[in-house]
Amino acid sequence: MARNITYREALNEALTQEMERDETVIVMGEDNAGGAGAPGDDDAWGGVLGVTKGLYHKFPGRVLDTPISESAFIGAAIGAATAGMRPVAELMFVDFMGVCFDQIYNQAAKFRYMFGGKAVTPVVIRTMYGAGLRAAAQHSQCLYPLFTHIPGLKVVMPSTPYDAKGMMIQAIRDNDPVMFFEHKALYDLSGPVPEESYALPFGEANVVRDGDDVTIVSLGRMVHTSLEAAGQLAADGVQCEVIDLRTTSPLDEDTVLESVEGTGRLVVVDEAHPRCNIATDISALVARKGFGSLRAPIEMVTAPHTPVPFSNALEDIYIPDAQRVVNAVKTVTGWSR
Amino acid sequence: MTDDRIVPVTMPKWGLSMQLGKITAWVVAEGDEVQVGDDLADIETEKITGTLEAADAGTVRRIIAQVGEDVPVSGTIALIAPAEVGGDALDAAVLQARAVIDAGVPEDADGGAELQTADVGGRKISYAGAGQDGDVILLVHGYGGDRNSWLFLQEPLAAKYRVYALDLPGHGTSAKDVGDGSLGALADAVTGVLDAIGADRAHLVGHSMGGAVALAVAGRDPGRVASLTLIAPSGFGSGINAGYLRGFADAQTRRELKPVVGQLFADESLVTRQLVDDLLAYKRLDGVDESLHALLDMLLDGDAQRGDSAAALAAVLAAGGGAMPVTVVWGRGDRIIPAAQAEAVTGAVSHLIDDAGHMPQMERPAEVQAAIEETIARAG
Numbered sequence: 001m002a003r004n005i006t007y008r009e010a011l012n013e014a015l016t017q018e019m020e021r022d023e024t025v026i027v028m029g030e031d032n033a034g035g036a037g038a039p040g041d042d043d044a045w046g047g048v049l050g051v052t053k054g055l056y057h058k059f060p061g062r063v064l065d066t067p068i069s070e071s072a073f074i075g076a077a078i079g080a081a082t083a084g085m086r087p088v089a090e091l092m093f094v095d096f097m098g099v100c101f102d103q104i105y106n107q108a109a110k111f112r113y114m115f116g117g118k119a120v121t122p123v124v125i126r127t128m129y130g131a132g133l134r135a136a137a138q139h140s141q142c143l144y145p146l147f148t149h150i151p152g153l154k155v156v157m158p159s160t161p162y163d164a165k166g167m168m169i170q171a172i173r174d175n176d177p178v179m180f181f182e183h184k185a186l187y188d189l190s191g192p193v194p195e196e197s198y199a200l201p202f203g204e205a206n207v208v209r210d211g212d213d214v215t216i217v218s219l220g221r222m223v224h225t226s227l228e229a230a231g232q233l234a235a236d237g238v239q240c241e242v243i244d245l246r247t248t249s250p251l252d253e254d255t256v257l258e259s260v261e262g263t264g265r266l267v268v269v270d271e272a273h274p275r276c277n278i279a280t281d282i283s284a285l286v287a288r289k290g291f292g293s294l295r296a297p298i299e300m301v302t303a304p305h306t307p308v309p310f311s312n313a314l315e316d317i318y319i320p321d322a323q324r325v326v327n328a329v330k331t332v333t334g335w336s337r
Numbered sequence: 338m339t340d341d342r343i344v345p346v347t348m349p350k351w352g353l354s355m356q357l358g359k360i361t362a363w364v365v366a367e368g369d370e371v372q373v374g375d376d377l378a379d380i381e382t383e384k385i386t387g388t389l390e391a392a393d394a395g396t397v398r399r400i401i402a403q404v405g406e407d408v409p410v411s412g413t414i415a416l417i418a419p420a421e422v423g424g425d426a427l428d429a430a431v432l433q434a435r436a437v438i439d440a441g442v443p444e445d446a447d448g449g450a451e452l453q454t455a456d457v458g459g460r461k462i463s464y465a466g467a468g469q470d471g472d473v474i475l476l477v478h479g480y481g482g483d484r485n486s487w488l489f490l491q492e493p494l495a496a497k498y499r500v501y502a503l504d505l506p507g508h509g510t511s512a513k514d515v516g517d518g519s520l521g522a523l524a525d526a527v528t529g530v531l532d533a534i535g536a537d538r539a540h541l542v543g544h545s546m547g548g549a550v551a552l553a554v555a556g557r558d559p560g561r562v563a564s565l566t567l568i569a570p571s572g573f574g575s576g577i578n579a580g581y582l583r584g585f586a587d588a589q590t591r592r593e594l595k596p597v598v599g600q601l602f603a604d605e606s607l608v609t610r611q612l613v614d615d616l617l618a619y620k621r622l623d624g625v626d627e628s629l630h631a632l633l634d635m636l637l638d639g640d641a642q643r644g645d646s647a648a649a650l651a652a653v654l655a656a657g658g659g660a661m662p663v664t665v666v667w668g669r670g671d672r673i674i675p676a677a678q679a680e681a682v683t684g685a686v687s688h689l690i691d692d693a694g695h696m697p698q699m700e701r702p703a704e705v706q707a708a709i710e711e712t713i714a715r716a717g
Contacts, residue, residue: 197623204590
């Protein structure tokens with residue numbers, strides 16, 4: 001029975017249900033419980049924005065509070081995964097991934113390949129991304145393109161509470177390392193979520209709005225920005241088909257190509273920096289495999305090639321908004337040779 | 338005072354959660370004569386696209402709701418009236434209706450009937466009721482369906498009856514465990530719901546596999562079943578589209594599922610993205626995959642249909658001295674269980690419906706409703 005819960009609650013419910021189902025599932029990370037300088041174990045923070053709150057007491061011994069040493073605890077999680085556990089490690093902000101990148105891209109991502117399939121690494125690395133929380137250049141980045149680049153990693157970014165729960169359950173049950181991206185600005189988003197457990201397969205994009213005129217491909221928080229733009233454009237008689245990629249690795253090429261075949265026009269909306277991001281990747285895909293369908297050049301709406309600004313006013317301009325998506329759609333619908 | 342010769346055409350309520358519907362096209366125009374069951378308008382809801390059929394015959398005198406307009410459930414969208422009714426009376430009724438549409442969904446609008454649950458042998462079984470008075474009707478869906486299979490029928494029937502629809506085990510929001518996957522295990526859930534609502538006697542309406550389930554319930558306790566309406570019931574012949582059943586059970590993605598689901602309908606355009614997404618969300622719940630495959634073993638013997646519904650029906654009729662009214666309804670365009678199997682059903686009234694596939698209760702709901710009401714009338 002579906003009822004409305006938040007994105008944060010959906011993730012918590014997924015973790016709870018999987019920990020109940022499978023005792024090899026453990027949670028670890030900074031401030032998942034206690035926290036440095038806290039008076040004791042009872043002071044369970046539940047992670048910096050409260051996603052794991054309550055798990056510490058429900059699952060004694062299976063929620064591990066770690067020191068602020070990402071290279072140590074991410075390495076430990078990956079090692080535990082190869083030894084039969086299913087750890088869900090929380091690396092607060094993706095901006096901090098640099099200090100433990102070797103464990104992720106050169107170890108976890110390679111084990112299954114280098115050991116001929118004899119080793120599996122069922123680890124989930126949860127992390128927050130995205131601008132909008134006034135957290136400046138070192139706590140606001142969208143670094144999912146870096147991980148999408150690496151074979152051996154699955155990279156997922158749910159945009160709704162329903163997807164968050166189903167994709168977290170799939171991530172935990174998956175035998176490959178999964179990079180699980182949660183946008184900070186989505187945690188309080190509410191939506192219908194079944195009480196029962198369910199797993200959403202990776203590599204299936206979601207068509208969240210049907211339309212014949214323009215395809216908008218987006219992901220994460222930008223799905224909502226794109227839907228807002230599509231709503232405004234519909235009032236002007238322009239019907240946009242909005243696709244939520246849901247996972248960038250694996251990538252559902254067919255859904256994108258089939259949509260562009262129908263619309264002939266493509267706008268890609270990506271909160272990451274403009275070079276070598278998901279927008280360039282999707283643009284290259286469509287230029288190569290969908291060129292015959294295109295009736296206008298592809299437009300990309302992205303953040304600029306600059307660090308996320310500290311100034312509130314500049315940060316607001318930095319994040320792609322619905323108006324920029326509307327403008328891009330008007331550019332492709334108004335284009336003529 | 339409104340002239341009582343003016344009959345309003347209202348926005349239907351298709352499913353418990355529906356509050357608004359949007360007219361996507363008018364099939365009729367002002368001045369057209371309509372018969373009961375004629376298509377009036379195409380209507381889109383959050384969940385589904387359907388065609389509203391005329392519940393009354395007469396002349397369409399005024400069309401009130403425009404294409405693209407959101408109308409609250411039960412809001413008047415058109416007026417049917419004889420030629421003698423004057424323009425002033427019609428205009429007054431239009432004004433009233435317009436005010437309701439413009440007011441939108443009332444703040445205190447509830448979601449209709451509450452979803453209820455019964456504990457049947459340790460399994461949670463969900464059901465929902467509508468209607469205040471009259472005989473009890475229990476609607477039993479088919480393989481892979483749920484109580485929403487009846488969304489075009491439950492509310493219209495509720496005008497005269499107390500109408501319940503359940504989710505069988507392994508389906509909808511009921512427990513996903515189907516026990517041994519036998520018809521008996523499913524029949525237990527039906528009996529359990531009858532117990533929960535305190536119905537000593539009920540009219541059973543079963544679709545496809547739900548038809549065989551309804552027969553099983555009647556076979557165990559014929560005194561409890563007042564009549565049987567079987568819609569494209571399973572088990573009356575060996576012919577069945579096994580590819581559909583396996584395809585439905587095995588489909589993992591929207592791309593795999595959509596063409597499979599299309600086979601259910603004569604008009605495949607009824608298969609909206611939302612319908613496929615809802616089915617996928619159901620199929621992805623833990624335990625559903627196992628349940629659907631367990632039920633396949635009960636339904637299929639290789640590529641042939643298992644079951645002997647003809648013998649089950651004969652036993653039910655014999656037990657009641659032939660008194661129980663039984664009706665079989667089949668869409669002529671059924672691509673899952675061939676409509677020709679209706680000929681093999683003895684002791685029942687047959688209704689074959691044009692322009693319908695395996696889901697006549699969704700494609701031609703007014704005709705199915707008429708068949709159900711006619712069956713109930715025969716029960717006296």
